Amino acid sequence: MNFYNEQLPADANLQFKALKALVIANCRLTGSIPPWLNGLTRLQLLDLSLNHLRGSIPAFFGDFKFLFYLDLSNNSLSGEIPKNLTRLESLISRDISLEEPPTDFPFFKRGNMYKNRGMTLQYKQIMRFPPFLDLSSNLLTGPISPEFGNLKRLLVLDLKHNNLSGSIPGSLSGMRSIEMLDLSFNRLTGIIPASLVSLNFLSKFSVAYNNLTGIIPSGGQFSTFTNSSFEGNSGLCGEFFVNCHKIHQGALQTPASENNEASDIIMPVLTGFGTGFLLTVILLLIVPAIRDKNKTD
Structure with a gap:
């Protein structure tokens, strides 16, 4: 707490070899x-x-x-x-x-x-x-x-x-x-x-x-x-850290969200497939029966 605003001497010849x-x-x-x-x-x-x-x-x-x-x-x-x-x-x-x-x-x-x-x-x-x-x-x-x-x-x-x-x-x-x-x-x-x-x-x-x-x-x-x-x-x-829980939740939610997105696509496809399959079964069972009835008449 002395020498305020002074500059350390720059003389390269200064020697204090015993200083600890x-x-x-x-x-x-x-x-x-x-x-x-x-x-x-x-x-x-x-x-x-x-x-x-x-x-x-x-x-x-x-x-x-x-x-x-x-x-x-x-x-x-x-x-x-x-x-x-x-x-x-x-x-x-x-x-x-x-x-x-x-x-x-x-x-x-x-x-x-x-x-x-x-x-x-x-x-x-x-x-x-x-x-x-x-x-x-x-x-x-x-x-x-x-x-x-x-x-x-x-x-x-x-x-x-x-x-x-x-x-x-x-x-x-x-x-x-x-x-x-x-x-x-x-x-x-x-x-x-x-x-x-x-x-x-x-x-x-x-x-x-x-x-x-x-x-x-x-x-x-x-x-x-x-x-x-x-x-x-x-x-x-x-x-x-709260964000630690967010990180883990994010890791768990990502696959789930992807699954949800996939299910949004798959469900209409499955629904459409199921409806088509049911109509096919009905036609295969009912149409032949109608034909047989007409032949009998």
Whole structure:
């Protein structure tokens, strides 16, 4: 909450090789993410949220061996999500050591949708922050990379309020530790993969306001999610939706209506056939009898 409307310095020669945490949030910073951040090879936590940053997300973020907390939310970043972000080692392997002694001063982080919304959280160690990736409320486009499923240690993935398209990869079930997954307010299509039911720690999930279709998976943590997790998708069918019953009724009514139409055609034909058959029988029985009677007379 300083440096209002200033621009991050663009000098490529800036070097902060020992820096582990950089938090410049809620400052209305302008411009793009500067290339000198590439030199922060020891960085574990980066928070540039609630600014006015533009341009794309640098692919070099994925090369940071120790980065496990990245918050770029509430900016105007555009383009596709770099695939390199799915290669963050500290979100893939538990072998990356982040142990360190407590600092002499606390870190403060305002609560978000993950938990303690609106409250200020205090941490004495960087490593106490949850493994976290928040790219929400930007202008990002393109698909969600299936390689996100590689991030086995990630607890929070927030991609809401963007312009992401394509389908939800079933491989996201590989994020075994995920507790919050928010894909709402995008342009996603297709079904909700049934494989996501296997995410045993998922406590918050939302795909609201996309263009999804099909039946909502059941079982696992999905039994705990409310209507708000799925609303705004007219093609979804599930326990919470009236249109689900309409879909099933439509499926049942279609053959019936076709049968009714067929019966409307067949009945007159059968009626006509029956009438003709009856007249033929009458003629065959009565006419010979009349002839015999005339001969006798």
